[in-house]
Amino acid sequence: MSIRRTADAPLRARNTFGIDAAAGLLVETDDADDLPALFADEFAASAPLVLGGGSNLLIVEGPQLALALGTRTIRTLDVHDDRAIVRADAGVEWHRLVMWSLEQGYAGLENLALIPGTVGAAPIQNIGAYGVEVGERIHAVDAFERATGVFHRFDPAQCAFAYRDSMFKRETDRYLIVAVEFDLPTARSIGAAGLKIDYAGIREAMGIASDVCDGYAARDVAQAVIRLRRSKLPDPAVTGNAGSFFKNPIVPLAQAETLSAEHPSMPVFRADDDATRKLSAAWLIDACGWKGRRLAEGSGDAGVSERHALVLVNHGAASGAELLALARAIAADVRARFGVMIEPEPRIVGARW
Ligand SMILES: Cc1cc2nc3c(=O)[nH]c(=O)nc-3n(C[C@H](O)[C@H](O)[C@H](O)COP(=O)(O)OP(=O)(O)OC[C@H]3O[C@@H](n4cnc5c(N)ncnc54)[C@H](O)[C@@H]3O)c2cc1C
Incomplete structure (x- = not known):
């Protein structure tokens, strides 16, 4: 059974502020194909709050209805001309995707390491850190239109990415993102010169004193970003x-x-x-x-x-x-x-x- 329902679902562990709130009903599904029926029936009268990792929410009052997508597949769709097209489901943890892509030998997401949350929420506010925004790496976004029950595919121009903003954020709750595809250079093709390290202390964290960064790889940038983030930001698991x-x-x-x-x-x-x-x-x-x-x-x-x-x-x-x-x-x-x-x-x- 791919759908789970929990009445009076506690949300304290589902928002990184750790606010003690509850959802009247939390519906979780592991299959995006459940969405048309859910929205035509159960959510027809009252729209649910879509919950990712809860790392960009301030819950003042718990929602009546909440929906979480537990879809968690990542796969490579294609590799050609030193570029890989990677598809990740909305429910995939963002940092898992970053580390997975590096393990496959793909670059491009390393500056966005350790950002909390899910892949599905990443395009919403065009997550960004250390000189990179996710919109620069997106190939396509697959989304479900809640009012019409239709699945759409958007290219980056249609997503209208801007600083901490996108078409999805401006049209709040119109679409539910079900999967995101990324266009990533292979780590071999990007080389050390293609790494973005001239931002907010990455070069220093990598111990690179000169302008030359030969011998360094995307993985080293990810490790430097992880160290920097841990030293600067409070860990939500603690505070x-x-x-x-x-x-x-x-x-x-x-x-x-x-x-x-x-x-x-x-x-x-x-x-x-x-x-x-x-x-x-x-x-x-x-x-x-x-x-x-x-x-x-x-x-x-x-x-x-x-x-x-x-x-x-x-x-x-x-x-x-x-x-x-x-x-x-x-x-x-x-x-x-x-x-x-x-x-x-x-x-x-x-x-x-
Ligand atoms: C310690 C810390 C550090 C952070 N650092 C950064 C940073 O460097 N850069 C940055 O940009 N952000 C940062 N953030 C913010 C946050 O991590 C991102 O905004 C992240 O993308 C939110 O993902 P989430 O899954 O937790 O979304 P949630 O908080 O669950 O939801 C956020 C919004 O997206 C909607 N949403 C969630 N999933 C979907 C979906 N599948 N389809 C449609 N709508 C959806 C929700 O309804 C809500 O409106 C940080 C947060 C924390 C706690």
Whole structure:
């Protein structure tokens, strides 16, 4: 039987914030072919929250209905001209896919090692880290349209990937991603020169002092990224968190220049076009004095990581409502001090931002 149903399903272990919430009914299936019947019947009246690894969720109130895909196959579809097309089911753990592809001798995903969550959620916010976004490696996304019951196949242009964004995120809950195909160079063809190591300390973590990185492979980059991530980010298994809570804000060029003149140490990055600039949400939050602080109200367990100003943490018994109140207080301070709006990256379940 590929479908399992659990009433009053506890979600504490299914969200990396470790928030104590429950779903009225959790439906799990290991077969994407079950979806048309489920949506035509059981989910016709009330739409379920699709749950991956729960690493990009802030649950303020548990959903009535939740759906999880337990599909877990990865396979190589084709290898030609030193490129491999790899297909992974939505339910595959993301980091497992990264390590599997490296074991097969494929490169391209190494900078995205150790990002929590599932393959199915990766295209939603176009996961990115250490200079690479997953959209750059995607060949196609297979998705089920919930309202019509039709399966579609999207190429990368149709997915409209952008910084922490995609067509799937903009059209929230229209599609359920069932599988993703990746176009990966073979590690042999990419060579050391094709590795992306000039970003946020990778070169240093690999111990490469000169410009030459001959002899290094995609696996070495993955190991360096894993070490860096472990040293910088709190482990959700120990301290509940959802990674970066706020997106880096994108502001008009003129505003970035004014702020930069007032705050010379403020980092300013290029954005997708010349008329805008990306600011560091971490710097803005730190400058407002939030790093390491806790929300005074409630349990006192909703706080900001001491290691990283962008990471909100649950020190134990914080509720989703407390973490949301903390996030709102931080955003209000940043707005009052710098005139910049910062937006949450995780999906907020059961409340509005
Ligand atoms: C410690 C830590 C570090 C992180 N680092 C990074 C990072 O470096 N870069 C980065 O980009 N993100 C990062 N994240 C955020 C998170 O890991 C990613 O957003 C991840 O892709 C979420 O996957 P998930 O399976 O946990 O999704 P969930 O949190 O379960 O769901 C997220 C959203 O996707 C939807 N969804 C899930 N699966 C599907 C599907 N199959 N079809 C349609 N919709 C679906 C959900 O309904 C929800 O809206 C980090 C999180 C943590 C906890």
